[in-house]
Amino acid sequence: MKKILLSTLVIASVFTLGLTLSSNANGPGGNRTGSPGSSGNCGSCHSGGNFSGQLKVGIVEIGDTIYITSYTPGKAYEMFVKINGTSSKMGFQATAVNASGSALGTYATAPTGTNTYNSGTKVIWGHTSPSSTGAWRIGWTAPAAGAGTVTVYSSCILANGNNGDNGDQVVVGSKSISEATSSNTKEISKNEIIVLGNPTKDIVRLNQSVLSMSIWNQSGQMVAKSNNSSECNIQHLPTGNYYLQILKNNHKHELIQLSVK
Numbered sequence: 444m445k446k447i448l449l450s451t452l453v454i455a456s457v458f459t460l461g462l463t464l465s466s467n468a469n470g471p472g473g474n475r476t477g478s479p480g481s482s483g484n485c486g487s488c489h490s491g492g493n494f495s496g497q498l499k500v501g502i503v504e505i506g507d508t509i510y511i512t513s514y515t516p517g518k519a520y521e522m523f524v525k526i527n528g529t530s531s532k533m534g535f536q537a538t539a540v541n542a543s544g545s546a547l548g549t550y551a552t553a554p555t556g557t558n559t560y561n562s563g564t565k566v567i568w569g570h571t572s573p574s575s576t577g578a579w580r581i582g583w584t585a586p587a588a589g590a591g592t593v594t595v596y597s598s599c600i601l602a603n604g605n606n607g608d609n610g611d612q613v614v615v616g617s618k619s620i621s622e623a624t625s626s627n628t629k630e631i632s633k634n635e636i637i638v639l640g641n642p643t644k645d646i647v648r649l650n651q652s653v654l655s656m657s658i659w660n661q662s663g664q665m666v667a668k669s670n671n672s673s674e675c676n677i678q679h680l681p682t683g684n685y686y687l688q689i690l691k692n693n694h695k696h697e698l699i700q701l702s703v704k
């Protein structure tokens with residue numbers, strides 16, 4: 444009697460698991476990223492809703508939210524998909540490819556609620572259970588030198604939660620990131636001063652403290668200054684290009700071009 448009960452239980456749970464895995468809400472499978480060669484995007488099935496959805500997608504420094512515009516070959520970054528909108532049930536797929544549509548970079552283990560898998564020449568990263576925050580990150584290491592421009596494509600939905608493909612909003616986006624060439628990824632010597640994260644926002648940070656930092660606009664006016672610090676506050680500066688003049692501890696000057704976002 445016990446035996447029969449047990450096997451019935453096992454069959455019942457396998458059946459439930461099978462249903463869960465094949466549900467579209469837990470990721471449609473295939474390639475629906477909207478990238479070249481994909482089988483369309485989420486909008487091939489979903490439509491009809493409006494949740495003021497906006498999508499941002501691309502590559503960021505680890506833990507950061509600012510999308511980079513050029514990558515250093517072989518460096519570890521994160522792929523970051525972010526939906527803004529009023530839905531509390533969101534899903535996505537994303538992929539990083541080169542101009543001919545082949546996968547670029549390597550993905551870290553997918554965080555909970557997402558997975559990665561191969562689809563043709565691409566690696567697809569997508570949700571396995573819908574998210575209420577609409578923000579997903581995964582470790583992504585840039586390809587070796589010579590791979591060229593990477594484009595990240597993503598297709599997402601902001602669902603109404605009716606467990607159907609109607610009444611949902613589809614948002615798609617992409618971002619191209621160029622390969623940094625050796626001329627702009629120069630080696631840093633021990634005493635050299637570098638600006639961390641140029642183009643920069645709110646605060647200019649150096650890798651070391653200096654006698655003074657002064658920032659000049661294009662018309663030659665000094666617009667910000669700090670003394671004996673490795674930082675200078677530039678929160679008040681409008682977007683644009685500036686010069687950062689550094690008075691080093693050895694009383695020598697250095698001039699660096701600065702772009703403020």
Ligand code: HEC
Pocket residue numbers: 465466467468469470471475476484485486487488489532533534535536573598599600602603604605606607608611
């Ligand atoms: C081939 C058709 C098809 C495609 C393409 C598709 N879906 Fe779906 N999706 C469905 C169907 C059908 C349902 C409802 C039934 C279910 O949940 O299995 C659904 C349900 C969902 C739900 C739950 C919706 C709700 O209102 O409760 C989410 C979230 C979802 N899909 C995300 C996505 C995302 C993200 C994509 C694109 C990357 C996508 N789907 C592409 C067919 C599709």
